[in-house]
Amino acid sequence: MTQTFDRTALFTLARDLLTGGGLPPEKAETVAELLIQTDEIGVTTHGISMVSYYLPELAKDLMTKEGTHAVLADNKVTLLWDGNYLPGHWVMTRALDTCMERAAEYGMAAMAIRRSHHIGCLSALTRIAADKGYVCYIATSDPSGQWVAPYGGCEPLLTPNPWAVGYPGRDHPVLIDTCASITTLSKVREHINSGTEFAHPWMLDGTGHATTDPTVINQTPKGSILPVGGADHGHKGFAMGLMVEMLTQALAGHGRVEAPTRWGANVFLQVMDPEAFGGREAFVAQVEHLNEACRNSRPIDAARPVRIPGDRAASAASRSTSGGIALPDEVLTRIRTCAAEAGLAFPDPL
Amino acid sequence: MTQTFDRTALFTLARDLLTGGGLPPEKAETVAELLIQTDEIGVTTHGISMVSYYLPELAKDLMTKEGTHAVLADNKVTLLWDGNYLPGHWVMTRALDTCMERAAEYGMAAMAIRRSHHIGCLSALTRIAADKGYVCYIATSDPSGQWVAPYGGCEPLLTPNPWAVGYPGRDHPVLIDTCASITTLSKVREHINSGTEFAHPWMLDGTGHATTDPTVINQTPKGSILPVGGADHGHKGFAMGLMVEMLTQALAGHGRVEAPTRWGANVFLQVMDPEAFGGREAFVAQVEHLNEACRNSRPIDAARPVRIPGDRAASAASRSTSGGIALPDEVLTRIRTCAAEAGLAFPDPL
Incomplete structure (x- = not known):
């Protein structure tokens, strides 16, 4: 079951919960805005419900409230930041702005980030750059986590290692958002x-x-x-997992060697401007040609036509704009408890 | 069964077969050298045996013999080349040299290539850059091929879409070489x-x-x-396949829209210098920490310890150096026929 809510009411609730947890207003607004955008595209596991996980981290000072990231290296097209365990949505908003600026100037840019806090839904982030015409790749790992075993082994040593790529299509971006394990910890x-x-x-x-x-x-x-690939061909998922750990930890010069024990996110972010390769128009023409061939191809089950990653997000975004944001019961229960504990009113459904 | 051969004898045979097919000496030497390096790391499906596929392409002028690639765009860190269906090993050698030079100067560089001929074994290529301390990513697709259906569909629309990443480890590079389909056309x-x-x-x-x-x-x-993921979770492999088609065709501004009908390769190549992020020493420390944890972890089958991609290639390379290059019977049969048809002597096994 879901109930539908007004965007502004949910944003206000998320922001007020976060400021109530001690996050300064500008940071709280940035985090709240991205959480609501995540609910708008239908990824309600990573939307406003995340506030219930962030508040205890703020209370224990495990999510940093004040200050900013440190720029450890800036070579124009390559950068290294230390996120200082600041809210990941806030760090990533700044990282995206920087990489998009650099990509506009140099054609592409990439950044490794050590010690961010959780960065939320990857496709809510890649979508920001894809909407502006860029190709955006994000991978993340948590060097404090061990949940996935190497292929052929029994001991969990890697995190699920999500990665996402967003890029422009004709009507809406393609939003691939996946990970190196078959399923997620959630x-x-x-x-x-x-x-x-x-x-x-x-x-x-x-x-x-x-x-x-x-x-x-x-x-x-x-x-x-x-x-990914399971017992059958899991060497492919293992390879993908190693690649994500390399991009996010080895390039960042920080990771399992330091053996952090707190919830954190290492990140690799890359932004490319199609204009700096074969041009935006040609890019979108190729993307949409293949997308349409896939969507129009003969489905295995006539009731379930082939979908391109990002199609469902685009439909959800359009429904959210016209009819409000739908939240499932488990999210509502969790966030109602947070609101009650903070003494904040919970908005009425539409 | 395998037989073992002297490196110089195999190189000479490959080169002479290619020059006999009409390829100018400098190009034939470059292709032959990479094919032998591929056999040396044990990927005999993509080594000297490829000559038997390339000779008919040369005979039909479907593999271009003379001239060079065209530089369609050069923005220093991003490039677009037209490979003009020249031998892929030759095109990629030049592309790698260019991207490594640019990465040394700017921290990283990427290139999209349209209309190359077949580029062979990806990890033989990424290994060149990884051996020099770089992170090297290569993806390739063939817009003339349709072998993999989109997830949920019945009609093959994509190629298997190989991708590889090579990066430095302590003793030898990590060489991930995989594809977006469960298995290969070979x-x-x-x-x-x-x-x-x-x-x-x-x-x-x-x-x-x-x-x-x-x-x-x-x-x-x-x-x-x-x-990848099969009937069970093939949406993950489909997403990977779309990403490879985007990187290799959309960024190249050439692909399925043009509907080429000849054997070709679109390529995306990226080279990154760890020195431009968190530094080479820190990079290798993180890589080797995880690699060792994986290799030393408890295996499912005690007789089959966990291997890191690239470990097998390093062992094969070492065996090839000390004892010659081992080629399996099916390769020998194929290449003996080529030699006989060209009137060239076949080397004796060691």
Whole structure:
């Protein structure tokens, strides 16, 4: 079940919760705006509901409230920042602005970021650059986490390692947002909370057997999430995971060597201007030619036509604009509790 | 069965076969050298045996013999080349040299290439840059090919879309070399030729059923190779495939819109200098920390410890240096025929 809400009311609630948690107004507004944009594109696992995870981090000073990132290296087209565990949405907004400016000048730019706090929904970020005509790639890992085993091994050593790429299409951007593991830690926790199992063997128990049981991550020896490709061809997902750890930690010169124990995000961000290669018009023509061929191709199930990543986000964004933002019950329960604890009124549904 | 040969003898044979096919000596030497390096790292499917595919292309003037690539755009850190269907190894050697020079100056560089001929084994190419301390990413697609269906669809519309990334480790580079489909067209053809089936349902028949039968690609309606993740989570491989088509064709401003019908390769190449981010020493420290944790982790099967991509290539390279290059029977049969047809002596095994 979902209920629908006015955008401004949700934004105000998110902002007030964050300022109530001690975040200065400018940072709170930036984070709240991106969380609401995330709900608008339908990724409600990473929208306003994240506030319930951020407030305890603010309370424990594990999410930095004041100050700014440090620029550790700036070579014009390559940069290295230290995010100082500041709110990831705020750090990424600045990182995107910088990389888009540089890409406009030099054709492309890339940045490695160490020690950001959680950066939220990747496609809400790549969408900002794609909407302005850029190709935007973001990968992130958390060097404090170990949830995915190397292919052929039993011990979890990597994070799920999400990566996303957004780029312009004819009507709306293509928004690829995926990760190097078959499923995410959120999905594992959802299954554990609801007492259900995965439909496919997407987990690995601590002795190396593929299983549908999400609780293996809480057992001893500790189980893990299988890499993309699973028991069958998981060397491909493992390779992808290694690549994300390299881009986000090795290029950042900070990661598992330092063995941080707090929730954090290492990030690799790259922005490219198609104008600096074969031109924007030619770029969009090629993208849309393939997209249309895919959308119009014969589906396996007539009721489920082929979709391009970003199509669903575009529909959700359009519904949110016309009819308000739909939030599911589990998000509402979580955020209502936050509001009650902060003594803030919860908006009425539309 | 394999037989082992002297490096110089194989190089000379490859070069003489290519010059015999009409390729000028400098180009033939460059292609031959890379083919032998590919055999040296154990990727014998893409080594000297490729000559048997290249000779007919040279004979039909589908692989260009004379002249050079055209520089369509040069913005210092971003470039666009037209490969003019010249031998891909030759084009890529020049592209790598250019991107490494630019990366040394600007921190990173990227190039899109349209209309190259086949570029061979990607990790033989990324290895060149990784050995010099760079991070090197290469993706390639062939806009004339349709072998992989979009996830949820029955019609093959994409190529397998290989991508590779090479980067420095402590003793030898990490060489990730994979693709967006579960398996490759070469493997499909091997199974068809030997009358065998895949161990897992890695193919999709023309009506959308997953199958182990490789012959579906020759049936009507035409079957396809499943994307990474297969019937289960193939949306991840489909997303990867779209990304490779975007990088190689949309950025190059040339691809499926032009509907080429000859064997060709569109390429995206990027080189990054870790020195322009967090530094080379810190880079290698992070890479090797994770690599060692993976190699030393508890394996599922004690007889098969976890390997890092590139470990096998490094062992093969070392064996090739000390004991000569090992070629399997199917390669020997193919290349012996070429030698006989060209009236060239075939070297004796060591």
